[in-house]
Amino acid sequence: MLRPTLARRLAQTAKEQLSKSAPLTVANNPYKARKVWPPDFKELTHQQQLRFEKKYKRRIALANYSPRWDKGVKYAQLLTIAAALVWLLFYSEFEWWGRQYKPSEELRKHAQNLFGVLDPEKRYERRKDAPEVNPSPRTPESK
Template sequence: MFPTFVRRLAQSAKEPLTKRVPLTVANNPYKARKVWPPDFKELTHQQQLRFEKKYKRRITLASRSPRWEKGVKYAQLITIAAALVWLLFYSEFEWWGQKYKPSEELRKHANNLFGVLDPEKRYERRKDAPEVNPSKTPESK
């Protein structure tokens, strides 16, 4: 493996690097198979329609950005959810001729994440929770 590597390093390149570096239309080794854009005057109506469909499809595929679309959808969802929460818990408005005002208790629960972070109940323990300091049992010898 090592002798092959040394031998390949010692060989000269097939083309000089200076000839390959400035790629232009004239010296591009990768020639296009078809002329683009095609001359539409030489094509039939059906071929023109086919090219237009292909071009439109490629443009839409190239312009798609799934991550951006997903982010926009999440932003819309968060905005709508926040607007509904604000509307139901904090705003006062008239609904079909009746005034709507959320109760203070509802606002208090909404402020404390529905009782989870309520300062009055912060240190309460659930009935099924284990003891904080269980009594130590003597170890058997």
């Protein structure tokens, strides 16, 4: 049996769509439902009602599942907890098991300067392993 080629398929006339001839309604819908929706709970047994509820809850959970939203919420929770811990340890004064807790001024200073990275006193210091700023040419590159 020969299969129709792309050229033959393109040459065929287009089938008239059902939605263009008449809008879909319950009466002319070609996709009939297998079951009546929603089911009549008075006719179902207790076990069938429970099974239906479990299935419905599972479908609702799957329909509302959003991985990007869940990931965003987890990151927001992580940032909130981290910010609360930083504030608690570096800036707050409280009593902890009967002992007064007050973070040291040096610790607060380091926290304000991102632990020494942006410290005004150390701004122009260079690391020991950093290359020279303007290396002097020892040998000419071209003769």
